Each structure stands twice: as C-alpha cells, then as structure tokens.
Amino acid sequence: MEVPNLAAKAKEMAKTAAQEPATLEQAREMGLLPEEFDKIREILGRTPNFTEMCVYSVMWSEHCSYKNSIKWLKTLPKDGPHMLVKAGEENAGLVDIGDGIGCAFKIESHNHPSAIEPYQGAATGVGGINRDIFTMGARPVAQLNSLRFGKLSDPRTQWLMTGVVKGIGDYGNAFGIPIVGGEVYFDESYQANPLVNAMSVGLVNTSRIISSKARGVGNPVYIVGSATGKDGIKGASFASKDITEDSARDLPSVQVGDPFQEKLLLEATMELAQTDAIAGMQDMGAAGITCSTSEMSAGGKVGMDIHLDRVPLRQQGMKPFEILLSESQERMLIVIRKGHEDEVKRIFDKWDLHAEEIGVVTEGPMVRYYMHGEVVGEIPADSLVLGGGAPVYEREFREPAYYAEAKKFSMDQVAEPKDLVVVARQLLANPNICSKRWIYEQYDSMVGTVNMSANRPSDAAVVNIKNSNKALVMTVDCNGRYVNADPETGTMIAVSEAARNITCSGGEPSAITNCLNFGNPYNPEVYWQFVGAIKGMSAACRKFGTPVTGGNVSFYNQTVAEDGSARPVFPTPTIGMLGVMKDKSLLTTLDFKYKGDLIYLLGQPKDDISSSEYLVSFHGIRNSPAPWFDLDEEFRVQQCVAGLIRNNYISSAHDVSDGGLFVTLVEMGMPGDLGFDIVSDSEIRRDAFLFGESQSRVVVTVVEEDEDKFLDFVVESGVQVMLLGHVTKGRVTVDDLNFGLITDLKEIYDNAIAEELTQG
Amino acid sequence: MKFGVVIFPGSNCDEDLVYTMGHILHQDVVKLWHKERDLQGCDFIFIPGGFSYGDYLRSGAIARFSPIMDEVIAHANKGGYVMGICNGFQILTEARLLPGALLHNASRKFVCRNVYLKPESRSAILTASLDHNKAFRIPIAHGEGNFFTSADDLKRIEDNDQVLFRYCSATGEVTEESNPNGSLSNIAGVCNTGKNVFGMMPHPERAADYELDNTDGREIFEAALALVKA
Numbered sequence: 001m002e003v004p005n006l007a008a009k010a011k012e013m014a015k016t017a018a019q020e021p022a023t024l025e026q027a028r029e030m031g032l033l034p035e036e037f038d039k040i041r042e043i044l045g046r047t048p049n050f051t052e053m054c055v056y057s058v059m060w061s062e063h064c065s066y067k068n069s070i071k072w073l074k075t076l077p078k079d080g081p082h083m084l085v086k087a088g089e090e091n092a093g094l095v096d097i098g099d100g101i102g103c104a105f106k107i108e109s110h111n112h113p114s115a116i117e118p119y120q121g122a123a124t125g126v127g128g129i130n131r132d133i134f135t136m137g138a139r140p141v142a143q144l145n146s147l148r149f150g151k152l153s154d155p156r157t158q159w160l161m162t163g164v165v166k167g168i169g170d171y172g173n174a175f176g177i178p179i180v181g182g183e184v185y186f187d188e189s190y191q192a193n194p195l196v197n198a199m200s201v202g203l204v205n206t207s208r209i210i211s212s213k214a215r216g217v218g219n220p221v222y223i224v225g226s227a228t229g230k231d232g233i234k235g236a237s238f239a240s241k242d243i244t245e246d247s248a249r250d251l252p253s254v255q256v257g258d259p260f261q262e263k264l265l266l267e268a269t270m271e272l273a274q275t276d277a278i279a280g281m282q283d284m285g286a287a288g289i290t291c292s293t294s295e296m297s298a299g300g301k302v303g304m305d306i307h308l309d310r311v312p313l314r315q316q317g318m319k320p321f322e323i324l325l326s327e328s329q330e331r332m333l334i335v336i337r338k339g340h341e342d343e344v345k346r347i348f349d350k351w352d353l354h355a356e357e358i359g360v361v362t363e364g365p366m367v368r369y370y371m372h373g374e375v376v377g378e379i380p381a382d383s384l385v386l387g388g389g390a391p392v393y394e395r396e397f398r399e400p401a402y403y404a405e406a407k408k409f410s411m412d413q414v415a416e417p418k419d420l421v422v423v424a425r426q427l428l429a430n431p432n433i434c435s436k437r438w439i440y441e442q443y444d445s446m447v448g449t450v451n452m453s454a455n456r457p458s459d460a461a462v463v464n465i466k467n468s469n470k471a472l473v474m475t476v477d478c479n480g481r482y483v484n485a486d487p488e489t490g491t492m493i494a495v496s497e498a499a500r501n502i503t504c505s506g507g508e509p510s511a512i513t514n515c516l517n518f519g520n521p522y523n524p525e526v527y528w529q530f531v532g533a534i535k536g537m538s539a540a541c542r543k544f545g546t547p548v549t550g551g552n553v554s555f556y557n558q559t560v561a562e563d564g565s566a567r568p569v570f571p572t573p574t575i576g577m578l579g580v581m582k583d584k585s586l587l588t589t590l591d592f593k594y595k596g597d598l599i600y601l602l603g604q605p606k607d608d609i610s611s612s613e614y615l616v617s618f619h620g621i622r623n624s625p626a627p628w629f630d631l632d633e634e635f636r637v638q639q640c641v642a643g644l645i646r647n648n649y650i651s652s653a654h655d656v657s658d659g660g661l662f663v664t665l666v667e668m669g670m671p672g673d674l675g676f677d678i679v680s681d682s683e684i685r686r687d688a689f690l691f692g693e694s695q696s697r698v699v700v701t702v703v704e705e706d707e708d709k710f711l712d713f714v715v716e717s718g719v720q721v722m723l724l725g726h727v728t729k730g731r732v733t734v735d736d737l738n739f740g741l742i743t744d745l746k747e748i749y750d751n752a753i754a755e756e757l758t759q760g
Numbered sequence: 761m762k763f764g765v766v767i768f769p770g771s772n773c774d775e776d777l778v779y780t781m782g783h784i785l786h787q788d789v790v791k792l793w794h795k796e797r798d799l800q801g802c803d804f805i806f807i808p809g810g811f812s813y814g815d816y817l818r819s820g821a822i823a824r825f826s827p828i829m830d831e832v833i834a835h836a837n838k839g840g841y842v843m844g845i846c847n848g849f850q851i852l853t854e855a856r857l858l859p860g861a862l863l864h865n866a867s868r869k870f871v872c873r874n875v876y877l878k879p880e881s882r883s884a885i886l887t888a889s890l891d892h893n894k895a896f897r898i899p900i901a902h903g904e905g906n907f908f909t910s911a912d913d914l915k916r917i918e919d920n921d922q923v924l925f926r927y928c929s930a931t932g933e934v935t936e937e938s939n940p941n942g943s944l945s946n947i948a949g950v951c952n953t954g955k956n957v958f959g960m961m962p963h964p965e966r967a968a969d970y971e972l973d974n975t976d977g978r979e980i981f982e983a984a985l986a987l988v989k990a
Contacts, residue, residue: 169870173901174811176772260770260814350795351769444872444901446966447809449776454899455874455973464971466779584971 021046022053030057036391043383051369052377054321056384058287059294062555065390068521069553072534080547082510082580084206092132093549094209095510095578099468102206104138107146107199107476107515107576109554113255114196118163122196123171123257127329129200130175131283134266135332137210137273138202141450142463143172144181145198146476146515146574147439150191150559152431152756157186160194161439162757167257168198169442174259175266179443180451180461183476186431189484189570192559197515199576201474203465208273212282213299214335214361219279221304221359223289224348225265225331229314231255232288232327261330261353268351269332275347277340279361284331290324290384292333293359293367297381298388303364304381308371310358320369320376335361400525402623406485409624411609416687421739423618424662427691428745430617433659434752457671458589459501459655462581471587473507473579479658480570485611486626487532488539491573493626493695495540496634497657498577503638504653504698506586506645507579509544514551514575519568521555529571537573543631544638546577588645590654591671592701592727597651599724601661602714603637603697605681607688613659614691628694637696640717649702649710656697662690662734664699665724666745669732675742677733678725690734701727761988763789764802766832766848768823773809773846773965780965781806785981794826804841804988805832807848809901809963819862819904820850829855841988842957843886846902849949849959858952858959859917860909865902866942872901874974875940877925877948877962878932884951885987886958886980887924895932896925896976898962900940905961907943907950917950924949924960 027037030053040048040056048056062068084102085094092106110125126143133140145168150157172179177200214221232255272278280300282292289311297304308323318326336344341357348355362368367384369377383389417423427433446454452462452471460475477498483490499509514537519526541548557569581587592599609615610624644650656664665676680689688694702710714721732739739745763781767774774791781789790800799805812823823829829851836842836857844852852858865871876895879887890896909917917923926946929938939946941961949960964977 166869173870173872173903174770174772174814176810258814260811260816263772263811264769441873442870444870446872446899446901446963447772447776449779449966449969449972452972464969466783 020050022048022050026050027053027057030054031061032057036060039391043380043389049377051321051324052379054325055290055377055379058290058325059384060390063286064291065386066553067391067393068395068555069530070386070392071394072531075534076538076548077541078547080511080545083547083549092136093511093513097465097470097580100206101465102204102209103201103472103578104133104136104204105199105201105513105576105578106132106550107197107513107574108132108552109515109517110196110198111193111517111554111557114164115193118160119167120256122164122167124255124329125196125198126168126171127257127259127262128285129198130177130262131285133200133202134269135210135212135281135283136204137208138204139270140177140200140202141448142180142201142461142474143177143199144179144461144474144476144576146182146478147184148190148195148480148572149186151188152186154191158757164194164196165439165442171257171259173444175263176447178445178447178451179440180445180453180463181475182440184436184439185480187480187570189559189567193557193569195517195557195569195572197517197574199476199513201472201578210273210278211280212296213280214296214302214304215279215300216335216337217302217361217363219335219338219361220341220357221306221361222334222336222344222355223311223331223358224334224355225353226258226261226328227312227314227354228323228326228328228331230318230322230326233322233325255327255329257329264351264353265330265332268348268353271347272344275340275343277336277343278334279337280335282333284333286327288324288326288328294381294384296333296335297364297367298385301364303362303366304359305362305368305370306359308369310356312354312356320371324369395521395527396524397528397531398524399528406623406625409610411607411685411688414609414615414619414621416685417618420687420690421737423614423687423691424739425748426618427614427659427663428666428749429752430613431753431756432613433663435750436753437750438753452587456587456589457591458505458587460505460507460579462505462587469583471581471584473502473505473581474577475501476574476576477501478572478574480572481611481616482626483533483573484570485624487529487571488536489626489629491533491536492540492631493629494573494575495537495544496631496695497655498575499544499546500638500655500698502577502579503641504588504655506588507581509546509577509579511549512541512546512575512577513549514573516551516553517557517569517572517574518555519558520566523568526568533571533573540631543635586645588653590652590668592668592674593651593672595674595727595729597701597703597727598707599676599678599726600700600702601697601722601724602640602700602719604720605684605689605722606692606694607684608694609688609692612691612693614687630696634696636717637698637719640714640719641698643717644700644710644713647713649706649713650700651703652701654699656699658693660691660693666742666749668699669742670746670749673730673743675728675730675732676725677728677731680735681722761787761804762802763787763804763806764792764799765789765806765808766792766794766828768794768810768812768826770812770814771808771810773963776965777806777808780968780981784968784978785985792828794828797827797831799831799835805835807842807844807851809846809848812847812851815847819847820854823851824855833857836957839954839956844959845963845965846961849961850904852957852959857957858950859913860907860950862904862961863906863908864904865906870903871940873899875900875962876928876930876938878928878934879925880923881921881951883921884924884955884958886984889983889987890980893932895928895930896980897967897974898964898977899966900962902961905941905943907947909944914944920953922951922953923947924951924958
C-alpha cells in the first residue's frame with residue numbers, strides 16, 4: 001500500500017510547486033539575474049512558478065545558452081567545401097566523406113564534474129559526447145581526449161589524473177569504441193581545475209541522418225534508455241526555502257555513468273535508425289528533459305505536451321522540477337512517426353531498455369509539462385533556447401598587463417647552458433614531453449579493428465573506413481601556454497598544429513570542433529583572451545578551409561589561491577580536427593625507416609626559445625611571447641609536405657612541436673630504435689636550434705635516390721629546406737657531441753610518468 | 761564449416777570477429793543472439809570479447825547463465841569447437857568449459873598494447889601447425905587477464921599439452937618482463953582436455969587485417985582453418 005501513498009504525496013507536492021509563483025530571491029539563488037527574471041515575466045506575461053523558473057534558470061545558464069560567448073562564436077567560419085551540416089544546426093557537425101558516407105564529430109568539456117569527482121566526471125564526459133554522435137544516427141568509430149592537470153608531482157594532481165584516466169578508460173573500454181589519440185599537459189594554472197575534453201567521431205550513411213528537430217504534430221514523444229533519478233540536479237543549485245533545505249542533502253552533485261546502458265542504447269538506436277520510425281531524436285545531457293524537449297520543439301517550430309509522471313524513475317516521490325532537471329545519463333528523447341510505436345517497442349525490448357511514451361508533438365509554440373494530468377509548467381519553447389529568447393550579452397574586455405610585459409622578453413637575457421645533453425635528458429623526462437604510455441595503455445585503442453596507427457605511428461591518428469579506399473585522420477591540439485602568451489597567435493598555432501599533424505599523416509584537413517576552456521567571462525582580462533582566441537581561430541580556419549562545426553564553451557575554470565584571489569587557467573581553446581585521407585596509400589608515418597636515410601628540415605630555423613618547454617622548465621621563465629609564427633609560411637610548408645607525400649618523395653614526416661627539434665628527432669628514432677647524426681645551423685644559437693619551438697617546421701626523411709626530385713620539388717614550392725644529417729643505427733649525435741644511444745633516451749622518455757607517480 | 765559469433769548485451773568485439781571470419785577469411789559466419797537457443801547449425805562457435813552484461817559482478821559470471829550458453833555447453837560436450845577470446849575466455853572458464861580463472865591484472869590496471877605470444881600445444885588445432893619458434897605479435901586489452909589455477913591443475917594442463925600460448929619477448933623468450941598481467945607461468949591461452957574448446961586473452965582478430973599492418977593473428981586463424989577442414 002506504500003505506492004499509492006507516495007504517489008498521492010508526490011501529486012500534492014507537485015501541486016504546491018506548480019502553483020506557487022517564484023520569487024526574485026529564489027531566481028537569484030539559482031543564478032538568474034534580476035533583469036533576466038524580469039524578462040521571464042515579460043515573456044510569460046506573469047510571474048513564473050517555481051518549476052518554470054527552474055527551467056529558465058538552467059536553459060539560460062551559461063552552459064546551455066552560451067549567453068556570454070555566442071556573439072563572438074557567430075564570427076567563426078561555419079561552412080566549407082566538405083560540410084553536410086553547418087555548425088549549430090544539429091547536435092554535431094557533419095563532414096561529407098563521399099560515397100554516401102558522412103562523418104559526425106564533436107568535442108566537449110567535463111571540467112567541473114571532474115574537478116570534484118574525477119572518475120565519474122570523466123566517465124560521464126565520455127558518455128555524453130558519444131551520445132551526441134549516435135543521436136545523429138552515426139556509429140562512433142573513434143574517440144580522442146585532451147587533458148590538463150596541475151603539477152604532476154602534487155599528490156592531488158596524481159589523484160585527479162589517476163581517477164580521470166580510469167574514468168575515461170572504464171567507460172570507453174566497455175562502450176567499445178577505440179581511443180585513438182589525445183594530449184595531456186601539466187601546468188600549475190590547472191592545479192585546482194583540471195580540463196577534461198572528450199571527442200567522439202562517428203560515421204553515418206548520409207541517407208540515414210537523424211535530425212534533432214521535433215516534427216509532425218500528433219507524433220508521440222518517447223523517453224528511452226535509463227530511468228531518471230536525482231543525479232546531477234544540484235549542479236543547477238536549488239535554493240528555494242520550501243524545497244531544498246530538506247532535500248539538498250539527497251541530491252548527488254555529479255552524474256553517475258553506466259557504459260553498459262550506453263552500449264545497449266547505442267545498439268538499439270542504430271537498429272532504430274535503420275527503420276523509418278524516427279522523426280527526430282536528441283540525447284539528454286545538461287538539463288535533461290528540459291533541454292531536449294525545448295530544443296527539439298524550438299528547432300522544429302512546434303510544441304510538446306510532456307507528462308512527467310510517465311517518465312520511468314529510479315526513485316519514488318520525485319518532484320516535477322527534479323524530473324525536468326535530472327541529468328541522469330544514458331537517456332534519449334525520440335519523436336516517433338505515428339504508427340511506428342510497435343517497432344520502437346520491439347527494438348527496445350530486445351535490448352532490455354525502457355522506451356516510454358511521455359507526450360506528443362503539438363502545434364506550438366508552447367511546451368507544457370504535466371504531472372498527473374495537471375499543468376506544472378507552460379513555456380514558449382523558443383524563449384528558452386540559444387538563438388531564440390535566451391539572453392545574449394556583450395562583455396567588456398581589456399588587455400592584461402602581463403601581455404605587454406611578455407613582449408619585453410629577449411633571448412639574450414638567458415645564458416646558453418654549458419651542457420646541452422643534460423637539458424635534452426631533462427626535457428625527455430618532462431611530463432609535458434615524455435611518453436604518455438602510462439595513460440593511454442589504460443585505454444582500449446584497438447577495438448573495432450580500425451586504428452591504422454596502432455602499429456604505425458603518425459602525427460595524427462588514422463582510422464580505417466572499412467570497405468573503402470579512404471580513411472579518417474584526426475587529432476586534438478592546443479598549447480595553452482602559447483595561447484596565454486598571445487591568444488590570437490596561440491590559437492592560430494593550435495589550429496595550424498592540428499592541420500600540420502593531419503597533413504604530415506597524409507590527410508587533408510576538413511573541419512574542426514572546438515572546446516573553449518577559459519576563466520570567468522566577467523573578468524575583462526579573461527574575456528580579452530577569449531576574444532583573441534576566437535579571432536585567431538577564425539583567421540587560421542579560413543586559411544586552411546576548415547570550418548568550425550561545433551563544440552562547446554567552458555568558462556569559470558580557475559584556481560582560487562589562499563588569499564582568495566582567483567587565477568584563471570591558461571586559456572585553452574582545444575582544437576579537434578578531422579581530415580580525410582583520400583587514398584590509404586598516402587598514409588605517412590613519423591618513424592625513421594632505415595639507417596643512412598637523409599634527414600631534412602622543412603621551414604625556417606629561428607633564434608627563438610619563446611614559450612618553449614625548455615625556457616619554462618629549464619630556465620624557469622614563464623612569461624614570454626608566443627613562439628615565432630607566420631600563417632602564410634605555415635600554409636606553404638603544409639602544402640609542400642602534402643605534395644611530397646602525394647609524389648612519394650619522403651619516407652617519414654614529423655612536425656616540430658613541444659620540446660623542439662631534438663625531441664622531434666628522438667620521437668622519430670624510438671619506434672625503430674634508430675638514432676641520428678645531425679649538424680646544427682651556425683647562424684642560430686644551439687639551444688634555440690635544438691629546443692626552440694618556433695612554428696611551421698617539419699622534419700622529413702628521404703632515401704638517397706629520391707634526393708634530387710625531393711629538393712627540386714621543395715625549392716619549387718618556395719619552402720626553405722636544410723639537410724640536417726642522416727639516420728644512424730642507434731647513436732644520437734649533434735655537431736659531433738654524443739647524446740647517447742636512442743634506446744637509453746627511450747628508456748627515459750617511456751618511464752618518466754610512472755617514475756614520477758611512484759615517487760609521489 | 762559454419763562459424764557462429766555469440767552476441768551478449770555488452771559484447772563489443774563481435775563485429776570484429778564477424779569481419780575477420782567473413783570479410784577477411786571468406787568463411788560462412790552468422791551472429792547468435794544470447795536470448796536464442798538455436799546454434800543455426802554452426803560447427804565452430806566464437807565467444808567474443810567485451811563486457812557481457814556490463815561485467816559489474818565478475819567478468820563472465822552472468823553471461824554463462826544466458827540461454828545460448830546452454831546450447832554452447834552442449835555443443836562443446838559433443839566435441840564441437842568453441843573458442844573464447846578475452847571476455848569470451850573469461851566466460852568459458854566461468855562455464856567450466858576451460859580450466860583456471862582470470863583474476864585482476866597484477867598491475868590492477870586495464871592494459872591495451874601489443875604483446876608477443878609463443879605457441880605451445882602441438883596437439884590443439886589452433887597452434888599445432890604454427891611456427892613454434894616465432895613470437896606472434898598480438899594485441900591485448902583487458903583488466904582481468906591474470907590466468908590462475910591450482911598447482912595440480914597447472915601440472916595437468918601442461919602434462920596434457922593444453923597450453924596454447926605463453927607471453928614472451930619479441931625474440932621469443934618466456935620471461936617475467938614479457939608477462940603483461942601476472943598470469944601463472946605466462947599462460948595467455950589454454951584449451952580443454954578434449955582439445956575442442958579454446959580460450960585466450962589476446963585478440964588475434966585485431967591482428968588479421970593487412971590494412972592495420974599486422975597479420976600475425978591471421979596466421980593463427982588460417983593455421984586452425986587448415987586443420988579444421990582436414
């Protein structure tokens with residue numbers, strides 16, 4: 001007899017919440033500004049009730065509305081020759097691969113949950129981004145991630161990293177999609193606030209793309225997947241006196257991931273996608289049912305009647321606002337074409353998943369939420385969403401003092417170290433440079449039998465498209481230190497490095513997704529970084545013809561010092577780039593092939609150590625300009641590399657990035673245990689030559705008989721070229737100075753993280 | 761010869777096996793759903809890798825109770841071929857079709873990378889005709905692959921030529937450093953006394969496609985196919 005009692009109680013509580021108008025105080029405590037509360041009243045023509053106010057507070061939150069970033073995001077290039085779906089139109093961008101295949105890809109942050117609970121925070125980040133992909137009807141084929149932590153020697157960093165890596169691994173491994181690439185950086189600016197950015201890439205038959213817009217008045221609306229619980233609600237901060245004082249303790253603040261449910265949901269969705277049953281589908285991430293119902297309705301210019309009491313729940317007595325705002329994972333909202341209900345039931349029964357009809361598509365423009373037949377909220381869908389009624393703000397920005405200060409840096413202030421062998425060994429053991437094997441070996445990188453880089457390392461990950469002569473090429477890149485030094489140039493470098501990695505692997509850059517991790521947007525100096533980053537990204541994306549297909553913005557990433565002052569993280573606009581390899585025979589790897597092969601440097605060596613890992617870690621100088629960079633030169637070098645690959649004039653290619661030329665050469669030597677003997681440029685200080693990070697440089701190897709053709713081609717393309725030396729059996733030598741055997745250097749490079757962890 | 765790949769909820773290497781057997785090795789292969797009881801006339805049943813039923817309890821502990829497993833066990837008991845890879849190996853030990861158990865890796869961490877395997881059994885079709893001096897490069901991807909059994913069982917397994925593969929170095933030496941998970945005596949795979957049920961933690965189906973630049977696993981399948989047909 002317990003059930004009816006609880007149901008009656010829930011009904012009574014629902015009524016209370018639904019009928020009481022919200023107060024300004026409640027609105028404020030939930031993060032709404034007074035002027036936003038006024039705007040809601042204006043839209044509704046009345047004061048919203050508590051449930052409605054909750055809906056507005058999450059939909060108008062930074063996370064859902066992009067209210068402080070959208071003005072600038074709109075300036076990014078959105079369309080390109082390879083695009084099937086433009087940015088923002090669907091859950092993720094869609095690139096045309098040809099042959100009736102489309103590629104959906106997107107990157108998203110899960111920084112804040114990971115800072116509190118690294119394991120579940122990271123795991124649910126992986127789950128969320130994969131749902132974004134398969135909700136379009138695309139089957140995920142590869143995952144990548146981009147991680148930032150504080151100093152690795154710090155025990156809390158080690159706890160965070162261990163938890164994040166296990167969270168990503170446990171979720172991704174069980175879900176069964178390979179993790180093919182990623183990056184990890186350590187810097188004290190991320191001390192309290194790690195960045196966890198996850199990317200997923202999927203393939204879809206272009207005639208079977210599923211829309212995220214609700215269509216067809218009278219079509220039933222289904223919720224499928226996991227039952228809805230109270231997880232994740234606290235994130236929206238409830239503070240109504242009536243409700244939270246007793247219940248807040250019950251609300252876990254971080255969602256809990258279940259990769260098994262996600263796997264079932266994937267398979268059921270893929271099966272459903274083969275039928276004609278779906279009129280529209282969206283996954284439930286932030287703001288759960290609220291966000292999916294309002295965005296689908298607004299997108300399709302319709303309305304919905306949603307019965308919250310029909311939603312399968314994990315616990316009894318959940319209130320309407322809790323059901324609406326729950327961020328329980330592994331759920332989807334599907335609009336079904338009327339008459340196809342049995343088909344849906346059959347498929348979800350097969351996979352032992354919930355599929356419940358909770359409402360219907362209406363004429364609009366209202367979304368109505370019901371509890372036991374009674375309206376608990378009635379809102380124009382369009383007023384809730386980005387591009388509709390959600391607020392848009394212009395934020396002021398101001399150049400910070402450190403920027404001018406950094407420009408004063410001159411290499412002459414830094415003495416060249418006497419022993420460069422010591423520097424080289426320290427750099428190879430530096431957590432930002434050394435092998436991330438300790439991390440990536442915990443990820444299944446080979447499930448799906450598509451990872452073409454598992455046995456053949458290249459600058460970007462190459463993913464096979466089975467039964468086709470094409471492959472996907474993908475990478476994530478961002479050096480936050482460069483962006484901090486100069487947001488505009490630093491972000492151009494991030495885009496360029498991603499394109500360089502794809503080009504060096506034999507691919508052609510197609511499009512990017514971005515994950516913009518910044519501090520507090522109300523801080524004008526942080527916003528200056530944001531604006532600069534957007535400008536730099538626009539410039540570089542236009543140059544490479546790679547539109548921005550989507551992504552997300554994560555503000556409020558900062559570390560609060562003991563004196564209470566907030567220090568933002570390095571501005572980190574992570575670039576996830578997708579490229580296409582038109583023919584798998586173009587696949588180019590980074591490893592030296594044979595002893596005696598000639599080693600050439602393409603691009604210009606510079607007397608430049610600005611913002612290099614060497615300058616920071618060896619000399620302790622954190623504030624300097626971004627490394628030397630020129631967008632036109634960068635493009636020229638990449639065009640040259642692409643041509644060399646097309647003509648089959650080079651046997652390997654690897655770009656110069658973190659750690660400089662020396663690290664690049666060691667990375668090329670390690671896979672085959674081959675060394676190198678090179679001569680430096682006498683015009684350039686040797687530490688800058690070996691460890692400087694000036695951009696737009698690529699190291700290639702050439703077999704002797706191709707040398708003439710190679711040189712002719714490079715000279716023709718107008719790119720500077722320099723013979724560095726040749727590949728050796730194992731000894732590493734620069735200007736006759738012995739740096740040891742490659743196998744010894746590999747030992748340092750391979751084990752540095754594990755050693756740091758055992759010491760910590 | 762007809763092959764069947766069993767699919768449990770949470771299996772995630774099923775498609776890889778179907779692709780390897782069908783597309784690469786041109787064999788007749790069908791999928792077998794866990795709720796069914798019909799093996800569709802298959803002669804050789806694969807239990808693929810993955811996380812059957814989420815594996816939240818103990819890997820393979822629930823899968824062995826699914827309807828299809830009754831038929832798989834009956835098939836094995838009649839002398840039919842069954843092979844479990846990774847999670848499939850765990851399921852077959854839980855179903856007592858294979859000796860031993862798979863414990864958590866000694867490192868307590870999931871590990872995915874290429875390892876080297878030395879074929880051992882001269883009487884099991886999977887390894888009998890392989891080059892026994894070659895170290896086969898095959899990927900692993902598991903958190904619970906630490907093979908364990910009692911000293912008596914180990915002796916019986918070894919005396920009866922049931923060890924399929926041992927982890928070894930790139931040059932073929934069976935050493936402690938080449939053991940990726942703490943397995944007893946570096947054992948990577950075993951068969952039953954009847955030599956018709958096989959289990960191994962490494963994934964030969966992930967090393968079968970020329971496009972991935974490693975076909976050591978393909979050699980294992982091809983060697984077995986030649987003997988199965990004979």
